[in-house]
Amino acid sequence: MKTTAILVAMSEELRPFAKSLGKGRQAGEFCGKEITVYDTADGRIYLINTGVGEIAAAAATQAAVERWNPDLIINFGLVGSLSGAIRAGDVVVADKIVHYDYDISALENVCVGKYTELADVYIPCSPIKDRIARKFGLPLVTVASGDKFIADAQAKKQLVQSFGAQICEMESAAIALTAYRNGKQCLFLKIVSDNADENSPADFVKACEKGTEKLSEIMVKLIKEL
Numbered sequence: 001m002k003t004t005a006i007l008v009a010m011s012e013e014l015r016p017f018a019k020s021l022g023k024g025r026q027a028g029e030f031c032g033k034e035i036t037v038y039d040t041a042d043g044r045i046y047l048i049n050t051g052v053g054e055i056a057a058a059a060a061t062q063a064a065v066e067r068w069n070p071d072l073i074i075n076f077g078l079v080g081s082l083s084g085a086i087r088a089g090d091v092v093v094a095d096k097i098v099h100y101d102y103d104i105s106a107l108e109n110v111c112v113g114k115y116t117e118l119a120d121v122y123i124p125c126s127p128i129k130d131r132i133a134r135k136f137g138l139p140l141v142t143v144a145s146g147d148k149f150i151a152d153a154q155a156k157k158q159l160v161q162s163f164g165a166q167i168c169e170m171e172s173a174a175i176a177l178t179a180y181r182n183g184k185q186c187l188f189l190k191i192v193s194d195n196a197d198e199n200s201p202a203d204f205v206k207a208c209e210k211g212t213e214k215l216s217e218i219m220v221k222l223i224k225e226l
Contacts, residue, residue: 002043004226005064006074009052009171013077016216018047028067030060042223046070054099054147054174061178072128072226073179073186076215078193079143079169080150082160086141086167086192091218093133094188095140096122098163099173101147113163115177121163123176126185128226135225136218141166143188145173167192189222191215 008014018024024036030048038045046068050060057075064070079092086092098121103112113121122142133140144165150156159165172188179186191214 002072002226003046003068003070004043004072004074004223005046005048005061005068005070006076007048007050007057007060007064007171007175008075009050009057009077011049013212013215014047014049016213017076017219020216020220021045021047030063031056040223042226043071045223050171053170054145057171058174058178061175062182065178065182065184070184072126073175073184074189074219075172075175075186076189076219077169077171077191078212079167079190080156081166081192082144082156082168083166086139088192089214090192091136091138091215092141092167092190092192093129093138094125094143094172094176094190095129096125097143097145097172097176097188098122098165099146099177100144100159100163100165102173123173123180125176126179126187128185128187132187132189132222132225136222138189141190143172143190144168145170145176189215189219 021038024038027035027037033049036047048060050056098113100113105112111121142165144159144163150168159168176186
């Protein structure tokens with residue numbers, strides 16, 4: 001049976017998708033949050049509310065790998081846009097990810113965001129991304145990921161100039177790097193909630209319910225394609 005681990009930072013983000021899967025059963029806890037398992041015609045799905053931020057996301061990814069050895073790890077959720085071409089309500093697929101607040105440049109004389117085990121600053125995403133992007137007509141984007149909710153125009157400009165990023169969020173780098181180190185495929189599906197500027201906190205709250213409903217509809221179709 002195919003096994004998929006789906007990691008989502010906030011309960012508000014995962015709720016519509018969980019509802020669409022029907023009734024699941026509890027499969028233990030992760031840091032005090034319940035893990036739900038669903039046995040579907042398309043395989044077994046473990047749905048995990050990781051909590052917000054890269055530390056929680058990395059820990060949840062490693063736990064999923066060790067407990068269930070999933071064939072695929074999926075992360076979905078809300079993101080901020082760094083590009084005028086990517087607008088609120090747009091759904092995108094991660095092409096590559098940079099951990100923009102990882103910086104050992106003073107020690108190793110490498111670029112900000114560069115892990116010594118990787119060829120450049122970008123953490124690679126699994127090739128499955130290309131098929132999913134084509135199938136659903138979604139753009140492939142570069143993700144700036146770090147432990148900060150970006151709500152500042154200057155910070156937004158810096159991420160674009162330094163890394164060519166088009167969206168920003170807080171969990172993808174942790175999940176992608178942990179999956180990479182464990183030899184696991186991972187896929188990132190995101191929906192834009194705000195423009196990563198001074199209006200972002202209010203925009204994020206307004207977009208949460210509507211955006212997650214739209215993302216859930218795509219996720220239901222996506223699961224059948226894997």
